[in-house]
Amino acid sequence: MRIVSYNVNSVTTRATRLVALLEDLRPDVVCIQETKVAPAAFPHLEIQAAGYVAADLSGGRWAGVAILARSDLRLEDVTVGLPGQPDPEEARWIEATVDGVRVVSVYVPNGREVGTDTFASKLVFFDVMRARAAALADRPAVITGDMNVCPTDLDVWSVADIHGATHVTPDERSRFQAILAEGYVDAFRHLYPLEPGFTWWDYRAGNFHKGFGLRIDLALVSLPLAPRLSGARVERAYRKPTTVPGTKSSDHAPLTIDLG
DNA sequence: ATGCCTGTGGCGCACAGA
Numbered sequence: 001m002r003i004v005s006y007n008v009n010s011v012t013t014r015a016t017r018l019v020a021l022l023e024d025l026r027p028d029v030v031c032i033q034e035t036k037v038a039p040a041a042f043p044h045l046e047i048q049a050a051g052y053v054a055a056d057l058s059g060g061r062w063a064g065v066a067i068l069a070r071s072d073l074r075l076e077d078v079t080v081g082l083p084g085q086p087d088p089e090e091a092r093w094i095e096a097t098v099d100g101v102r103v104v105s106v107y108v109p110n111g112r113e114v115g116t117d118t119f120a121s122k123l124v125f126f127d128v129m130r131a132r133a134a135a136l137a138d139r140p141a142v143i144t145g146d147m148n149v150c151p152t153d154l155d156v157w158s159v160a161d162i163h164g165a166t167h168v169t170p171d172e173r174s175r176f177q178a179i180l181a182e183g184y185v186d187a188f189r190h191l192y193p194l195e196p197g198f199t200w201w202d203y204r205a206g207n208f209h210k211g212f213g214l215r216i217d218l219a220l221v222s223l224p225l226a227p228r229l230s231g232a233r234v235e236r237a238y239r240k241p242t243t244v245p246g247t248k249s250s251d252h253a254p255l256t257i258d259l260g
Numbered sequence: 261a262t263g264c265c266t267g268t269g270g271c272g273c274a275c276a277g278a
Contacts, residue, residue: 013268034277
């Protein structure tokens with residue numbers, strides 16, 4: 001089973017590039033984040049035309065998550081929202097079962113600035129996420145998406161230069177480690193202990209070109225499923241402007257994992 | 261080179277993103 005996680009930064013703007021990715025990588029499942037679309041405007045028809053079905057939790061101009069599956073598979077037992085999340089109206093969590101695997105697409109709050117209310121809310125989100133991750137840990141499960149945390153300094157181009165230290169604080173990192181400790185492996189890091197594996201680069205100042213990135217899009221694979229993990233790859237081509245003519249890139253690259 | 265920010269809502273520009 002191939003699962004792709006992709007923060008699209010607007011599914012409307014990214015629809016053509018997303019369809020190109022579906023045709024190129026032929027994933028079984030795609031978890032997308034930051035759909036930035038109203039529920040009625042979610043591009044179901046374009047996705048269906050590409051041979052996929054989608055379940056979405058769309059919240060208008062901010063956030064928004066969805067799970068796509070190839071049309072010959074089924075999206076079973078879809079649930080939306082993370083029980084106990086600090087801002088329940090924010091569209092940040094969706095689950096579905098595909099071919100026996102519980103799949104989660106998550107968009108963790110950014111946190112903006114250390115010490116703010118939004119940062120405190122981000123920490124609560126991690127705590128609540130840990131509880132849900134624990135409930136899923138004893139079965140085949142993949143929790144993937146934009147986690148908005150760099151687990152270690154290897155996941156940051158420069159700790160000194162990162163914006164106000166969010167994404168790298170001990171408060172965020174310890175909560176993320178607590179989620180892993182419930183019974184998950186960080187797929188890319190498990191297979192590539194020494195490669196940065198960045199998935200996000202600021203649009204500004206040529207940061208992609210310069211290699212100034214972060215690894216924040218992660219796939220957590222439950223221990224019962226981890227023996228099947230056979231590959232992980234950052235789809236850097238989809239961060240380039242030229243890969244799909246006539247389309248623009250998200251500021252995130254997709255992350256692919258393969259389960260044998 | 262992969263190149264200097266982009267998206268939404270709404271029609272100017274505030275706000276969010278990480």
